[in-house]
Amino acid sequence: MMESQKYAIVDLETTGHSPANGDRMIQIAIVIMKNWCIEKTFTSFIHPGQAIPLFVQDLTNITDIDVQDALPFESHAETIYEMIQDSIFVAHNADFDLSFLQAEFKRAGLPEWKGKKIDTVELAKIIFPSSLSFKLGDLASDLNIPLDNAHRADNDAKATAHLLQKCWEELLTLPIITIEQLHKKSFQLKSNLSQLFFEALQIKRKTTSNEEHNIYYRKLAIKKKAELKTGNKQLEYPQSNADKIAFFQSKIPNFEERPQQFQMMDTIWDGLNLKKEVMIEASTGIGKTIGYLLPSVIYAKQQQGKVCISTYTSHLLEQLLTEEIPKIEKTLGCRVNVSLLKGMKNYIDVVQFEQLLKIRDFSYDETLTILQVLVWLTKTETGDLNEINVSGGGQLFIDKIRKNPDHHKKGSEPFDFYKRAIEESETADIVITNHAMLLADMERREPIFDQIRGWIIDEAHQFIQAAVGRDESIFSFTKWKYIFGQIGLSSENNVFANFHRVSLKKQRVSKQSLNQLEKKFMQMTKAFDETMNQIVQGMKQHSKSTKSYTKYTSFLQELNLNETLLKSVSKGIQQWIDLAEDAARQFSQEVEEIAPEHLVILEQWKYWTREMKMKVSEWEDVFLNDGVDSSTWVEIDRRNIPGSIQVYKKPIQVKDHIRKLFDPVRNHHGIIWTSGTLTVPNNKRFIADQLGIRDEVPIINLQAPPTYYSGAKAYIVNDMPDIQSVSQHRYIESISMAITRIVRSTEGRSFVLFTSQDMLKKTVELIQESELLNDYVLFAQGVTGGSRMRLLKSFQKFNHSVLFGTNSFWEGVDVPGDGLASVIIVRLPFSSPDEPSFKAKSMDLQAKGLNAFTNLSLPEAIIRFKQGFGRLIRSSKDKGVLVVLDRRIDTKSYGKEFLDSLPPISIQKLPLQNMVLELEHWYNNKHEERKQVDKNE
Structure with missing residues (x-):
């Protein structure tokens, strides 16, 4: 019986990841749990017989002094071996802990430990599929598990034991039908979870469980839609400042009056009521979100209409829903009906998912994702697939179960989440998208x-980027080849082979049709390969005259591709699609009912046919539609030809498109555009013009009071070499030295901003060679693996860390509180003149007789500069320093515009040596202040 099962929950801290390379253990902790109660614990430091690397000391807070009197592993080996006998081995990332332990047992002359294992990472992914992270610290914080000192084995092992228990308790709350599915599909997992699921089933079958809060589709349990609570309390907008103060003071303890927030509220209130269009630049610190939410909600309730709030990232959407709307409900004392609306493809197609479950052979990633979806369906209110945190391989499976316009049937099944969202938005006060x-x-x-009766566009400067993304096309050689590979030939093991086999066996599709299909597929892929070969040859020819980096870049029109060949590819694909759809019709027309496993094959065939339909329109858009307002260019990495071929088509400007969308609602409804960065000093309407907003629409600038920025300083280092007058190597040596000294002065927590990936890489390499920052953890965009958000999370995890990034890093990155001590700007953030999208815009401006530097290059750089500073101070308690190493801010006439874009803060121009001394003095004072605050609290 599992209830009396003994679990040994283990955590190790080590000098590195590989015992084979000489890494050793520095701490071990074991928690023995029986009947879900902790029976005993064992913890000990272990002498590794070597120095502990500094980054491991930073991560674990275990120093050489901690382990100096500890015994080596051999002295504990038999005790540990005995302790974990007859147990299920449990660890967070069990493969690492168990394999490390096995290697240590072997070294100590003990036999290999035999037994079952449970990996709590794998288990948590299934049981808590919507967790933002499956790191132990993040799960502990989500589930209220005590973990004061993460990365110490004793604390981590206890937290893992509690996590196992929480997973078990949560498992028992799931519907029987879901647990049955989990058990049935769990035998392909990496750890022995099937036993855990079986035990949960035994218990559930003995109890009468209450499952009326679910609805069922075949063997899927789905959470029932919650009843919408409505209620329209009559709300009055607090007109005067005195009314606002009284209104907020009665609801919010320690309310601070912010005049700019009141001004923003009034501007929006007037804009909505008078159906005006207005732009509001609202700096951090004025309470922008409440500033637009409060008047929007009151207006929507009074008008019995809706206000639409649009923002840029999913993170901001979630923040509005989970943090800001509840604050407004509390303040107004009434429920706000909110609907979160996303595109159809964000929602799950439950019918499609149920059909795919009938396939037998799933990969590990697909199996894990299926188990996550099964659990998530019993919890989700929205059916939004973005709620599930899946691994890379699982993402392909998620793409197969997205709601698709082709599957969009009339009728309203209770599990159609997209329809649910539309229905909810009917009764909403606020529609968030x-x-x-x-x-x-x-x-x-x-x-x-x-x-919609009013529009609030938050993060308005990002609307330009969203419009570009909406209109851009990206052709990727590897994605096309992947699809061709999935479809394949009848002699291979893939979708067409399965379709071919069943069609002939059951005589559902004529042999002639299948032969035609295969012949057309071969013609189509041959023409595709010929075109790719032409692109490669054209790029090689063209790049002979350019600098020889690892990357070739050319505008498409410079390659003189054969248009007849380009058209033959699109014609061939279209003919294949027609034949493929005809074959699917023949397959479905037979009187005999289709067996479930054959239905799955048909659905897969239709799925890949739909993918090809999307690809043919992409092909025509990229290669055959010569847009006047767009630029198309090709990029190839010389180290991977033809695998790296990418073709980008981006609009040169999007203002006409945006104008066309908003013109029908202008003058009928209020439109409010707001953001922290909407203007630059000598070009107030730079963003407004790109958004196609008329000159008579006012821009209201609301800046937080100077006291908000009292913790900020800016330094300009005025003795850096001029990049034009020294070699690149000499310049990189100078900036490496400056960065190193600044980072040491602030003890890390630094962002370093470059404009060139090449310079970033060389600087990081030089700093690593010098070993001057060896006791710091360095993360570098394009050098350290992982996405932007992953780099940021890793950076935040360490006290002594530095993050090197290029221009793109600063868009929408947030590091609150003590997370950031300094922002170092190596080069003013101008776009590279060779970047194709920027080059095309410059050429377009020059053709119109305009100066590309003053009308594009400079304002874009100032906007980025403002955003770089904006990362530094996110609350009135933050302290941080901006350091500019680029002399042009001091020597060029445009430098003043960069400085004028900053809030009123102290700006000093100093040689590096003096600046470092100032910085150390300032930082030490900051430390003393912090200690004093902590003492008083």
Whole structure:
């Protein structure tokens, strides 16, 4: 019986990841649990027989002094071996802990430990599929598990034991039908979870469980839709400042009056009521979100209409829903009906998912994802697939179960989440969406938008980027080859082979049709390969005259591709699609009912046919539609030809497109554009013009009071060499030295901003060679693996860390509180003149007789500069320093515009040596202040 099962929950701290390379253990902890109670614990430091690397000391807080009197592993080996006998071995990332332990047992002359294992990472992914992270510290914080000192074995092992218990308790709350599915599909997992699921089933079958909060589709349990609570309390807008103060003071303890927030509220209130369009630049610190939410909610309730709030990232959407709306409800004392609306493809197609479950052979990643989806369906209110945190391989499976317009049937099944969202938005006061969805749905003129009475576009400067993303096309050689590989030939093991086999066996599709299909597929892929070969040859020819880096870049028109060949590819694909759809029709027409496993094969065939339909329109858009307002260029990495071929087509400007979308609602409803960065000093309408907003629309600038920035300083280092007058190597030596000294002065927590990936890489390499920052953890965009968000999370985890990034890193990155001590700007953030998208915009401006530097290059750089500073101070308690190493800010006439874009803070121009001394003095004072605050608290 599992209840009396003994679990040995183990955590190790080590000098590194590989015992084979000489890494050793520095601490071990074991928690023995029986009947879900902790029976005993064992913890000990272990002498590794070597120095502990500094980054491991930083991560674990275990120093050489901690282990100096500890015994080596051999002295504990038999005790540990005995302790974990007859147990299920449990660890967070069990493969690492168990394999390390086995290697240590072997070294100590003990036999290999035999037994079952449970990996709590794998288990937590299934049981808590929507967790943002499956790191132990993050799960502990989500589930209220005590973990004061992460990365210490004793604390981590206890936290893992509690996590196992929480997973078990949560498992028992799931519907029987879901646990049955989990058990049935769990035998392909990496750890022995099937036993755990079986035990849960035994218990559930003995108890009468209450499952009326679920609905069922075949063998899927789905959470029932919650009843919408409505209630329209009569709300009055607090007109005067005195009314606002009284209103907030009665609801919010320690309320601080912010005049700029009141001004923003009034501007929005007037804009909505008078159906005006207005732009508001609202700096951090004025309470922008409450500033637009409060008047929007009161207006929507009074008008019995809806206000649409659009923002840029999913993170901001979630923040609005989970943090800001509840604050407003509390303040107003009434429920706010909110609907989060996303594009159809964000939602799960339950019917499609149920059909795919019938396939037998899933990969590990697919199996894990299926188990996550099964559990998530019993919890989700929205059916939004973005709620599930899946691994890379699982993402392909998720893409197969997205709701698709082709599957969009009439009728309203209770588990159609997309319809649910539309229905909820009917009764909503506030509709929250993102820029991409707004652009798509306004373009399609979705009926829901006819009911909107006012528009708030938050992060308005990002609306330009969203519009570019909406209109851009990216051709990727590897994605095309992947699809061809999935479809394949009848002699291979893939989708067409399965379809071919069943069609002939059951005589559902004529042999002639299948032969035609295969012949057309071969013609189509041959023409595709010929085109790719032409692109490669054209790029090689063209790049002979350019600098020889690892990357070739050319505008498409410079390659003189054979148009007849380009057209033959698209014609061939279209003919294949027609034949493929005809074959699917023949397959479905037979009188005999299709067996479930054959239905799955048909659905897969239709899925890949739909993918090819999307690909043919992409091909025509990229290679055959010569857009006047767009630029198309090709990039190839010389180290991977033809695998690295990518073709980008981006609009040169999007203002006409945005104008066309908003013109039908202008003058009928209020439109408010707001952001922290909307203007630059000598070009107030730079963003407004790109958004296609008329000159008479006012821009209101609201800046937090100077006291908000009292913790900020800026330094300009005025003795750095001029990049034009020294070699690149000499310049990189100078900036490496400066960065090293600044980082040491602030003890890390530094962002370093470059404009060139090449310079970033060389600087990081030089700093690593010098070993001057060896006791710091360095993360570098394009050098350290992982996405932008992953780099940021890793950076935040360490006290002594430095993050090196290029221009793109600063868009929408947030590091609150003590997370950031300094922002170092190596080069003013101008775009590279060779970057194709920027080059195309410059050429377009020059053709119109305009100066590309003053009308594009400079304002873009100032906007980025403002955003770089904006990362530094996120609250009035933050302290941080901005350091500029680029002399041009001091020597060029435009430098003043960069400085004028900053809030009123102290700006000093100093040689490096003096600046470092100032910085050390300032930082030491900051430390003393912090200690004093902690003492007083």
